[in-house]
Ligand code: SF4
């Protein structure tokens with residue numbers, strides 16, 4: 001098979017999973033693994049290693065703009081973001097019945113409160129709110145988070161009927177280190193040669209990775225990476241941009257395509273940020289829970305959902321990311337009513353603009369259907385950078 | 392009310408003089424505030440939410456919010472934050488007209504609200520001062536887990552106290568703290584007595600519109616102070632007198648003695664049209680007998696008191712017990728208990744656009760409480776300090792139709808009673 005054909009096949013596979021609103025991949029996994037269970041998690045960061053070590057399938061629940069909202073709107077006022085509506089819709093329509101547990105990380109108060117709604121709506125499901133350590137002192141934070149992880153480890157083991165031994169957890173950590181490594185490689189390749197890795201494709205692959213388990217994801221990601229590395233594509237004259245603010249509610253695929261087609265190469269983003277939340281490998285030596293805790297406390301990505309202890313941290317963040325990705329500009333793309341992204345934006349944007357980085361900002365919803373306005377904004381942005389960028 | 396006004400005015404004046412007197416200034420939040428600890432170091436607390444709501448009440452928030460939005464703050468986020476940032480950008484003149492001093496320390500007590508974290512990250516951009524973070528774990532399973540309590544105590548010991556020692560130049564004095572906590576308990580007892588006086592018919596207080604004044608001192612700078620104790624003693628006396636005389640609270644346009652409806656309210660009030668909002672209730676003869684908003688700075692009526700014997704542990708319990716740090720199940724249980732204990736006719740939710748901490752999930756709270764109690768629930772939407780989101784006609788309409796529903800239920804109830 002040609003490289004292009006391999007890529008297309010992987011992308012088609014991923015796209016099928018992304019488009020499917022019935023979570024068939026999860027159901028098939030459960031059928032193929034009798035006696036095993038599935039555990040969902042909401043954005044942004046949840047310790048998938050622990051879920052996996054309990055023998056469960058980690059299932060990312062990211063909402064969708066493609067599902068018709070019939071029941072979800074009855075749960076939310078108009079001034080709350082769209083993501084919890086589609087998630088409630090999935091849940092209330094029985095599409096998430098195959099889950100035995102769901103983890104709700106402390107991303108924001110909407111997800112926090114959704115954990116309480118879930119406890120009431122699905123009393124038979126194991127629900128845990130995961131308070132990520134928000135403390136400037138790494139020793140205190142690690143100690144706290146280690147204990148939280150121990151609770152989840154014990155409880156998921158109980159739900160799965162498995163003792164989550166150190167050996168099991170270490171194996172899962174090793175596997176997820178591989179997942180992280182390949183994602184880093186894919187992101188690095190896209191940054192280096194964005195024409196080889198269109199973001200639309202990378203995004204679909206990442207989305208599929210949220211539902212199929214790490215083993216299946218690794219296989220497909222490796223195939224894709226190998227093919228993409230040498231599948232030479234035409235280099236176009238486009239502006240290199242970073243997208244930021246889309247770490248929780250996801251933009252519709254059409255929006256990602258629109259930005260690229262409007263003359264931009266996306267060279268860094270925070271879509272599905274949970275899969276890159278830990279920036280390095282998790283240590284395989286010593287106590288595995290401690291290793292996971294340390295990895296979060298000492299090596300988490302800079303994000304709106306964690307406290308920034310460095311007073312200059314917010315100001316410098318975009319400057320550093322732009323330098324690392326050799327980007328020409330930043331697009332702040334936040335979901336409407338998204339507190340973390342929108343409250344952070346003035347600080348990030350101010351820092352970027354003071355560093356002379358061109359920026360634009362817009363809001364979207366996962367179900368935005370009209371892209372004309374985004375096309376115009378991104379197109380003008382790209383053109384102006386090309387025209388004036390070196391002036 | 393007069394006493395409170397004087398206390399507040401004096402506090403703001405003292406704040407204005409702080410740069411000369413050298414009293415260190417600590418900005419912190421209402422839920423999970425460590426006032427006794429702050430004061431035990433001779434520091435003065437500033438509560439930005441209080442500034443924002445006062446600005447709302449005094450008609451200044453519209454301009455402040457516009458100023459913040461002009462500086463890139465989104466129309467979608469909490470208006471308290473924008474009101475505060477706008478006030479800072481406009482010269483930081485506090486609601487009483489005095490200049491607010493810069494903080495020497497931002498004490499980010501992260502209790503029950505995500506936005507707090509961003510708020511102080513944003514303020515830190517304005518001031519060159521340290522920020523200390525106190526992470527208060529949420530009661531996700533409806534309890535304060537012992538390890539969470541320990542985590543809070545460690546943070547207070549290892550992070551908060553050293554930060555206060557540094558800015559004040561004083562050593563931590565546990566005895567001084569205990570003395571303050573003893574004063575807190577006295578005020579807390581009196582406050583609970585006042586809030587529970589609403590169990591009487593007629594109620595001598597309005598436990599929402601009136602209670603926001605009553606909780607003011609204890610939720611802000613005056614817990615653990617002799618002035619705070621004196622205020623609550625005086626308040627208790629005043630309420631006792633009304634109770635003895637069979638009188639109701641004094642609404643903006645006069646006393647509300649003829650109380651047709653007893654309601655429980657969930658959610659914060661609107662501040663820009665506060666008096667108008669209250670009067671809409673009073674005009675219908677509706678008195679609020681219990682509210683959750685008056686518990687954001689502590690759920691004292693559920694038994695919590697600061698414990699001077701365990702000064703740091705008790706502060707952990709206090710922080711974790713504030714209303715918005717409770718999960719939805721606890722919040723629903725509280726509302727059901729209020730409806731029962733205060734013999735209410737029904738409950739209303741004022742859902743504010745600003746606040747995901749309160750608002751996300753309120754429609755489900757509405758249905759659950761109705762289901763469990765069989766009492767009618769109503770839903771109103773407004774905002775805290777953004778006047779653009781207060782539609783008087785709409786709210787009045789909703790309130791009237793809600794009360795008609797209560798009336799209809801009553802009629803149905805008495806028909807059923809007659810039939811049985
Ligand atoms: S999109 Fe933003 S506000 Fe909505 S759930 Fe996600 S983080 Fe929270």
Ligand code: SF4
Nearest residue numbers: 469504506746747748
């Ligand atoms: S979001 Fe709600 S709790 Fe948080 S600061 Fe705003 S009003 Fe207060």
